Amino acid sequence: MDEFVFLKAFKINIHPPRAPLIKEVLWIPPTPTWIKVNTNGALTKNPNRASCGGVFRDHNSIFVGAFAQNLNTNSAFNAELLGIITAINIAVENNWMSIWLETDSQLAVLAFKNLNMVPWSLKNKWLNCLERVRNMNFLITHIYREGNSCADIMANVGLALSSFVWFPSLPNCIRHDYGRNRLGMPSFRFI
DSSP states (O other), rough: OOOOHHHHTTTOOOOOOOOOOOEEEEEOOTTTOEEEEEEEEEETTTTTEEEEEEEEEEETTTTEEEEEEEESSSOOHHHHHHHHHHHHHHHTTTTTTEEEESSHHHHHHTTOGGGGGGGGGGGGHHHHHHHHHHTEEEEEEEEOGOOOOHHHHHHHHHHSSSSEEEEOOOOOHHHHEEEEEEEETTTTEEO
């Protein structure tokens, strides 16, 4: 007797195992005259530390600069928002007025539409951030974490720092992932 027929006789539903879906994730450069910044936040539990980082690149995928910063917060969401605030402040200081900001935090993207999501401790900084982006060409998008590896590495670098650090040249720690992004090589997300 066929084993499936036997199991069905006892009203046991059989669902064959499904292969995971594989999604290709690509880092896409911005259009000419725009600068793209990928940001990320990091949080460790023991000891409780947070940081943020970001990587700026131009329309040719050329490295423009990067930052990493240790933060005084114990929230991953706060770290994500502080990374975005820092990136926008850097863009304004450098007169980069066409910015595409990309993050792997869907909540951070939503915070641009819903101010109530922002914790009160960051509300003033966030309002200043929103005012700054109103005066620029600004786009914010979500990317899966697999496509945000350079920013993720910079955020983890920030965990070991005592203050803000600007990297005017390509840090060795992101050289491999940066090269893959620049060549248009995909990363893969298993769903």
